[in-house]
Amino acid sequence: EAQVTQNPRYLITVTGKKLTVTCSQNMNHEYMSWYRQDPGLGLRQIYYSMNVEVTDKGDVPEGYKVSRKEKRNFPLILESPSPNQTSLYFCASSQTSENEQFFGPGTRLTVL
C-alpha cells in the first residue's frame, strides 16, 4: 500500500530535550515536506527536500532541522524544543512540485 508513515504519532516532552520525528514514504517520490498545523493558521511549511541531500527552508524553519540521506526518509529534528513548537506536524511527499502531496497521519507534539 502506497503511504507516508510518521513516528511517533503522539509525543509529550519537556523544553530542551532533543527529539526526532521520523517520516518514511514507499512511493519513490523525489519531493518531501514537513508542515506544522496550528488552529486558524492552516498548514505552514517548515522545510522541504527536492531530492537526496537537497533541502531548503519553508516559511517557518526556525528551531527545526532536517536531513535527507535516503530517498524514502526525511526526519524532522528539534534540537532544543520550546513550548511554541507544540503543534500537529505532517510529513508529505510528491513525485514532482506540481503533483499531489501525500500526507502522513500526523504527529501531535506537546512541549512542556
Added chain:
Amino acid sequence: GENVEQHPSTLSVQEGDSAVIKCTYSDSASNYFPWYKQELGKGPQLIIDIRSNVGEKKDQRIAVTLNKTAKHFSLHITETQPEDSAVYFCAASTGTGGFKTIFGAGTRLFVKA
C-alpha cells in the same frame, strides 16, 4: 512574505446546495493550485488541483476556477452531501527552482442533512 488568503473560515449549507470557497494568493510565480480535504484526525487529501495554464477544471461535483490576472482561485462543490463536511484548504505552490507551498487557513464546511 507570500501568503494565501482563504474565505470564508466557516461555511454552513443545506444538503443539496452548492458551496463556494475562495482563495487569493500573492506570489505571482505560483503555478500549481491544489485543494485538500481534511477529515477529523487525518492528514489532508487532495480533491482537485489546477495548473497555471488552465482556467477551469471539473471532476464530478467538484470544480475549480483560476484567474491568474487577479491571483484568485475558487472551489465549487455542487449537490453537497453530509460526507462533504470537513475542513478544506487551498494552496499555492511555486515549483520553479524550489518547492515552496503556501496553504490558506482553511474553511470548515458543515453540510446539514
